[in-house]
Amino acid sequence: MAGPICCGLTGHLELCLHPDFWGRPFLVGDWDGDVVAASPETAEFGVYPGIPVHHARKLCPQASIVDPDPPAAARLRKLAAIALYDLAPVVEPRADGTFLLDLEGAAQPSLVIRETRRRLREATGRDPQLGLAPGPFSARLAAARARAGRLLRVENAAQFLAPLSIAELDLDREALERLDLLGLRTLGDLARLGPRQLQSQIGRPGRLAARLARGEEPVGLEPWRPPAITAVHRQLEPPLEDREALLFVARALCDDLGRELGLRGAGARRVRVKLRLDAQHPPLRGGQGGAEEARESAVRQPLTTGPELFGLVGSWLRAWAPAAPITELAVELPQLEPAGRRQLRLWVGGDGSLEEVTAAVERLQERFGDEVAVRPRPFLVDSPVAAQRYRLDPA
């Protein structure tokens, strides 16, 4: 185990999606299915995730029931993971609102913890409970015992875990009952037994449970890998015909993408813009009209910032003649790559922006042809006619 591990708990992400219900009993789940997530206020009525929703209704009739929205929860998970991605080398976000960061090698762990708190609050809207411990299991349990917005630090995992109930382990109900019958009710009880003895009683999970109870932390983090594509879109209501307004929206979307790229240290090698058109509207320019128009291009230099993206997207939109008013604008980056930079020539002024200038020139050449950017080269250097001594070659 690498460790130390910082854990942030925000509550299940399905709960984070509904700030209107915070502070009241409510649960997320399909009417004919199981409870996906339940607010802390329902716990005293015996409601917990996994029980049927109709049973939960009987236990807590005053609870509001909300349909689950897995895509929105996945988006929120991705957003939070992106926000934490540059804080630690390994970040593991979980759908239940647990975010684990491996602080091994962090120069200023306290700064990372502070940033984790701030960014989780921004991403999910809730003050996270934070735990710092030698491993993910103890860190999660420490966080669960911290107050919102506060950190509980654990130095000795075995000592911290010893008095806790065995219900904290991810064991099925039957195994828990069996351990209870054996008089093993705390993690300290399990730690005193060897993994083999426990395995002989409840099978393979018992081996893992014994090692967890001893604070050995045999399970590492599963690093989150950012997706190799990203996209943003905006629905436009009423449909837009004004080009300037469309450019404003595109600029905002490009700024969002630029922020994400900066956070991930990535650059876009391919850009796609999609315009969804108003199907009800007659075609503006006598064309066929259609549900969607798109334009896509690969770029030679990866685009890494909002202004760079808008330089390309804006130039497309300025020349675009859509067949109908636009109901949705989407900017997609289907191919990302690390935006690693070369070492700068520090003694040359403005060398840091050389790539941006080169990319801008290439975009101009893509639009207007190679001849638009030229560089002087020596040609007939002995010519008596000054103008012949150099020629202008495409850059």
Place this chain on the structure above:
Amino acid sequence: MPELATAVSEIRLRFGEQAVLRASRLAAIEPWPSGLEPVDRLSGIDGLPRGRLTVLSGHGTCGKLSVGLDLLARGSRELSQVVLVDPSLTFDPWTLAALGGDLERVLAIRPPAPDACGEAALALARAGCGLLVVLLPARVLAAAEAWLPSLEGAAGRSGSVVVAIAEDVPPALAHSSSFTLGLERVEWLVAAGEPVGLRARLRCLKNRVGVPGRETELEVRYPLNCTFAGKGAISEPLLRTFAGKREEGSEEWQARSAAG
């Protein structure tokens, strides 16, 4: 005040992060010391302002293009990339070489249409090329009202030095620039019956970064007897500037004024 915060966030969403800034976050204007002393002194900050638009203007042959090329040559020796936007296709590399420019670092953009000129200038200023010199002939200037106001903003994002060279200064250009210099030819310099240069009066017409209204004179010598790059050193400095000699208030200036 939540209403104010909402309004600010909406403006930022529509117009970008830089649309609303606290005054404390506005950076002080940094100069790029060009080494061309009269110009640096007239700006009041010992150099051309970075992230701002500088305009060189003047009617007829008054030395504005020579000064612009000299700035380009000086920039090419210091900066990794200097760009000349040349819609009228008049750029002569040998002139720049004669001025001691490093042609490896010079890029000429030859936009096919006035609109493309604006697009190129904005893209390069935004990208952060060290020095951007934009030639604005009348036909380009006539169509530049749409993009000129954005040029200084684009330069401001990256800190590029942008110099526009134009014969006239229409309102759009005048409003957009932070530092405008007007050149006026005083006399031709003639040697052996041939014009070898000119003497020009350089007047600060507008200055947002320093004190406006100052003026000085400079002498421009054309590169006539140069050898070209790759065949040995240039025989003598080809663009000489004489700053301070004829500054307002100096003894020589007073003597000239007294002589009428």
